[in-house]
Amino acid sequence: MSEHGLLVSAPGKVILHGEHAVVHGKAALAVALGLRTFLRLRPGGGERLRIHLPGVGVRREWDVAELSALRGRLTADFDESKSPGVEQLDVLKEFAGIAADASAPDSLAILAFLYMCLAISAKYGDVPSVDIAVWSELPTGAGLGSSAAYAVCLAAALLHACRAISCPLKDGEATARWPEEEMSLINSWAFQGERVIHGNPSGVDNAVGTWGGALRYQSGKITSLKRVPTLRILLTNTKVPRSTKVLVAGVKEKILKFPAIMNPVLDSIDAISQECQSVLEAMPTNPSPEYYPVLEELFDINQHHLNVIGVGHPSLDRLCRVTASHGLHSKLTGAGGGGCGITLLPPDATPLAVEAAKRDLCACGCAEHCDILG
Ligand SMILES: Nc1ncnc2c1ncn2[C@@H]1O[C@H](COP(=O)(O)OP(=O)(O)O)[C@@H](O)[C@H]1O
Numbered sequence: 159m160s161e162h163g164l165l166v167s168a169p170g171k172v173i174l175h176g177e178h179a180v181v182h183g184k185a186a187l188a189v190a191l192g193l194r195t196f197l198r199l200r201p202g203g204g205e206r207l208r209i210h211l212p213g214v215g216v217r218r219e220w221d222v223a224e225l226s227a228l229r230g231r232l233t234a235d236f237d238e239s240k241s242p243g244v245e246q247l248d249v250l251k252e253f254a255g256i257a258a259d260a261s262a263p264d265s266l267a268i269l270a271f272l273y274m275c276l277a278i279s280a281k282y283g284d285v286p287s288v289d290i291a292v293w294s295e296l297p298t299g300a301g302l303g304s305s306a307a308y309a310v311c312l313a314a315a316l317l318h319a320c321r322a323i324s325c326p327l328k329d330g331e332a333t334a335r336w337p338e339e340e341m342s343l344i345n346s347w348a349f350q351g352e353r354v355i356h357g358n359p360s361g362v363d364n365a366v367g368t369w370g371g372a373l374r375y376q377s378g379k380i381t382s383l384k385r386v387p388t389l390r391i392l393l394t395n396t397k398v399p400r401s402t403k404v405l406v407a408g409v410k411e412k413i414l415k416f417p418a419i420m421n422p423v424l425d426s427i428d429a430i431s432q433e434c435q436s437v438l439e440a441m442p443t444n445p446s447p448e449y450y451p452v453l454e455e456l457f458d459i460n461q462h463h464l465n466v467i468g469v470g471h472p473s474l475d476r477l478c479r480v481t482a483s484h485g486l487h488s489k490l491t492g493a494g495g496g497g498c499g500i501t502l503l504p505p506d507a508t509p510l511a512v513e514a515a516k517r518d519l520c521a522c523g524c525a526e527h528c529d530i531l532g
């Protein structure tokens with residue numbers, strides 16, 4: 159690592175269809191966002207490891223020797239394919255002074271960092287003496303994959319600090335991507351970070367955070383979408399906070415309680431993703447209004463399904479109602495329970511109608527918008 163260190167970044171994502179169902183082996187379609195998380199890695203001083211996470215109000219530092227001793231107490235083989243153990247996480251919580259239920263954003267961020275740092279360094283070398291700062295353009299806990307972007311940045315930086323991956327920058331280059339197999343390793347370790355934060359993630363968010371672009375994800379299989387037409391989508395943050403971990407656990411509980419009722423809903427969400435992919439791949443690259451009625455109907459059906467599996471919220475119902483009053487169709491994106499919704503903007507939607515919808519959304523408290531292009 160040079161004395162100037164390394165700047166790493168990873169994008170957030172929008173799930174078009176398949177959130178939650180993807181945790182249960184169904185397909186999801188997701189696209190990377192222009193909003194990113196950034197990490198600066200610098201050589202540390204005095205055999206210390208420092209982290210600064212302004213987004214969640216964390217500034218902590220530890221002795222490298224103290225972390226090495228802690229790593230020795232965790233008595234387990236660390237591997238990117240092994241789930242973080244409950245006992246391991248309990249030891250880390252106790253060490254960092256984190257409550258046993260560890261659900262606050264700062265606690266989860268520290269826990270994911272400590273786990274990834276100790277696990278990666280145990281596999282590839284010594285606990286590194288580095289300074290790490292992470293900041294983001296993404297809202298945290300709003301359905302845009304901030305946890306995955308954070309985990310991808312941490313995985314890349316820690317693997318780099320432990321010399322498990324190369325420095326991709328060649329002389330004179332300002333930016334670069336790691337080679338494919340190193341990206342796969344980053345993705346696998348980012349998944350471990352997501353496991354600490356989410357409990358039981360599908361892996362779709364860290365896949366988009368690592369690879370970018372538009373992809374279909376199912377049971378660990380990542381496929382780039384063949385052709386992605388230009389799709390205008392309005393992103394609205396309801397500003398209602400929620401935790402992905404809690405929502406994912408709630409869906410699992412419902413499936414266990416009513417398998418015969420819930421499994422067909424997940425199958426139907428899967429079919430929506432398939433149908434949406436077919437439409438997207440049939441659409442010309444340039445905006446073409448005739449495909450939109452189907453895409454709009456798929457949004458509506460999926461939004462109903464997401465309510466059925468228990469991840470809706472009154473703020474999201476309001477968002478859908480307000481946009482519907484302007485002829486526009488919306489659904490939640492990500493874990494739901496608040497967070498963000500997406501609204502499809504067909505090429506024949508008038509700028510006046512879109513502006514009016516945005517104004518009404520602001521009036522009902524959903525104050526943040528951005529237009530994204532697929
Ligand atoms: N920039 C960041 N710095 C530190 N922690 C972060 C950052 N972004 C996200 N996180 C962690 O991820 C959690 C949010 O993850 P999650 O509930 O999955 O929501 P989402 O991924 O939709 O934003 C936060 O509570 C925090 O622990």
Ligand SMILES: C[C@@](O)(CCOP(=O)(O)O)CC(=O)O
Nearest residue numbers: 177178301303359360492493
């Ligand atoms: C609900 C889920 O499908 C997506 C969660 O996304 P987010 O953390 O809300 O950005 C969970 C997952 O796929 O791991």
Ligand SMILES: [Mg+2]
Nearest residue numbers: 303305306402
């Ligand atoms: Mg998340």
